[in-house]
Amino acid sequence: MSSDSTPEKQFKIAKKLLQDGVEGDKQAAKRAHEKLLKLRETQPHHALIEAYYGSSLALLSRDAVKLVEKEEKALESLEVLNQAVEMDPNEKEIRFLRGSVCLHLPESYFYSSSIAIEDFTFLLDRYQQDSNYLTHKQVRRVLRKLSKAYQNSGNPAKANEVSQRLASMYPKKKDD
Template sequence: MVQKKGDWKKEFEEAEKLHNKAIKGDKEAAKKAYTILKQIKQVSLNDSKVEALYGSSSALVARDQMDLIEKTNLAKRGLKSLDKAVATEPKNIDFRILRGNVAFRLPEMYFKRTKTAIEDFEFLIKEYESKKTNLNSEQYYEFLLNLGTSYNTLGKSNEAEKVWNKLVKMNPSFKPIIENVKRNGGE
């Protein structure tokens, strides 16, 4: 339990581990990470890393929430924190990955955040291509796939095709995945 300002590093490490489990689908880990991060956020003096992980955890809890109003509120709260973290550190790759993936997975019809996903995926792709980062090729392929899907969601089929053609040229195993995305409309 977080007691006072500055006394939250150990709890944060635990929340990070739980967050990683939550990303893989562990609903209980999502709730625990969110609860810990909510407490840490109150005493961490606007720490960007806490803000980003809190935002992502809020979105993960929203993913598993049955009540639509609470689901929406948690998702919006998560986006607000992720936006704040990215605004504070716009070149932080981890923050961009978190925000890009959250924005990508939210329904465009309700949240209108596909443009944010595009911005983040384009940033991440440029970072990978500049070879200045520790991003790996699997992440790069996923960013390309998601960027194309995001363009497709917004009805920008020419941009989507360009990105997907680039991806298939580098890794032909993505062709059936892309065909499936095209059949299902992108969202």
Template sequence: MTYQKGDWKKDFEEAVKLHQKAIDGDQQAAKKAFDILKKIKLQAMNHSIVEAYFGSSSALIARDHPDLIEKMNLAKRGLKALDKAVKAEPNHTEIRMLRANVAYRLPEMYFKRTKTAIEDFQFLISDYEKKKTDISKDQYCEFLLNLGSSYQTIGDSKNAENTWEKLLKINSGKYKKLVEQARKTGGE
């Protein structure tokens, strides 16, 4: 796969579709997305959204990898790419969503990235509340749920409860059980 300037976008769209399948648990899709993004990344130098999806795909492969050392290396590579993308474009909603979700799902004990997840979820929630983005109400509610869980993970019960109460005022039907479950598990 060799690309002329800008002609990688169709393959990028395919990689994004595969990435979504990987999020839903398809291990083969994770590997395919990673391989496509790795090639695109070589052609689309310093393209933040490509870097972010590459980082997230790396983390998805890490999730499913059987070898613990390789799992750690892939996760660290993914975080490095996501941090690079956010640094290049700190106000890019999609990049922040990708990093927030990766940082949120990594075990705090090993990666110490819950504060990054909190920062990104706060950014996304603020953007939604200021009507700056096209984040859906469902995504907004998920961000509130995950932000509360992130606070709980770092031992900030007050902010966790405040965040969950805000969520329950918006949509208690769908999230009541999820909040109760998060309260019981202590966040992580």
């Protein structure tokens, strides 16, 4: 058995493909979904694989041509991501994935900004308890996403409050 066929190696490859899919590579998104589907079948109780599988469904939804398929994949994505959080509610990567997916769904149809707010607030609360929980770069990303989630949910005052918190904690940097 080659090292390329280990579940850990396949998961690493799938995560890289998923990231390429997030950046717009539709073929990579499909390949990530296929790999994650296989991993999910062999490791059905692995919460992180479940979360990445849910994220891959969100990309398939994004890239679908037919409206019905977009809706079905998005709903399935939310269901799978919710299941991943139920399996491991304290896993930060799962919370970040679910929050990020919810942030990109149309609020007028899915009403998922509240879930994104819950997940990003969860991450920031844990960071307040342990400053090593997130890197500074991760905190900036979470704050930006939380601000956007509040904006999407129709709460511009809270969005502005979070943006101000970000600005006061982290003055603008070139890598942002």
